[in-house]
Amino acid sequence: MARYTGPVCRLCRREGQKLFLKGDRCYTDKCSVAKRNFAPGQHGQSRKKLTEYGMQLREKQKVRRFYGISESQMIKYFAMADKMKGITGENLLRILELRLDNVVYRMGFASSRAEARQLVTHGHFLVNGAKVDIPSLLTKVGDVIEVKEKSRNSDKLKELVENHSGNTARWLDVNVEQLKGSIVAEPAREDIDIPVEEHLIVELYSK
Template identity: 45%
Template sequence: MARYTGPRTKIARKFGEPIFGPDKALERKNYPPGQHGADARRKKVSEYGLQLKEKQKAKYTYGVLEKQFAITFKKAERSKGITGEVLLQLLESRLDNVVYRLGIAPTRAAARQFVNHRHIVVDGQICNIPSRIITPGQIVGVREKSKSLEAITNSLETGRHSLYNWFEWDKESLSGKMLNVPEREDIPENIKEQLIVELYSK
């Protein structure tokens, strides 16, 4: 299964944001990595550089590699609506991201692992495809045998599922129903999707 396995703090410092979650190293070194990192701010970044940076940020944030991201963009382009917004909605609707948003996993990487290891069910059926798109009305939950896993119970204690109004959480069954596709203003990620659209439009 293709996924990014490189240094996370280095990437987070590159963008100046904790895109992989809280990071103490990023808090200490809030400037780009590398020998000249502290002086990098004085460089003027080109329009293309800004667009590329935004695409890379989105890719790393949602844990999607280049080819899969391009496929998702093409799908967004063919869909009705504003391409940039539809792109983020598709990324938000991925099963691994939904598992993360519901608080079942502490990070998107952990969510992807839970899905791969068959701990997650969609409408009662085990699903081990992290990129599966969840649609309104579908229910994502924890497999019966996995409900006592310490990693899952610890993550659920954070109560993250209550932060997002496009889910309805059932505490008894440890499952969440997707009520609707989130609107752009509801998606908390700091991504300028229009720059990504401009990049792919060249």
């Protein structure tokens, strides 16, 4: 399936909640969900009661859109999560959180996951000292992620450092001044602030 390239605000409206796909804009009055909190399209304002399958599908689509992944990637990650020990739904979210683009976003080096994905693709980051340009790379505890030396003078990254809130996930250790961070633990379910009922996704893929 090709990556969606249309207006991302339509995705938030389709799910009926903010997915924070446009960074800072999502926190302002310009947010489409705040202005038009109904699904896009001709029949968007007619609310229909979802079936059990419909609820499962919506949760799956919500997660895909949060992390910006394709259906084939979602299926691959679910298969990985299903083989791991523990709760499959939580395993799935943990895998998605450990994607390199999400880690860069969680560290505060990008204002959205889409921006993080672009920065990684353009080769601005090192993982354990080696240049990596694969956003889907699954990181692990102990990995060190840092901005490449040649990229540290970019206006965009300087702006991100100046506006960094310092509120990074507790499973990460970030040194904003050095544009560097490390993964100190695997993310627990309570560390993942995504409003999703992952058990519905498990039910969908287990049919």
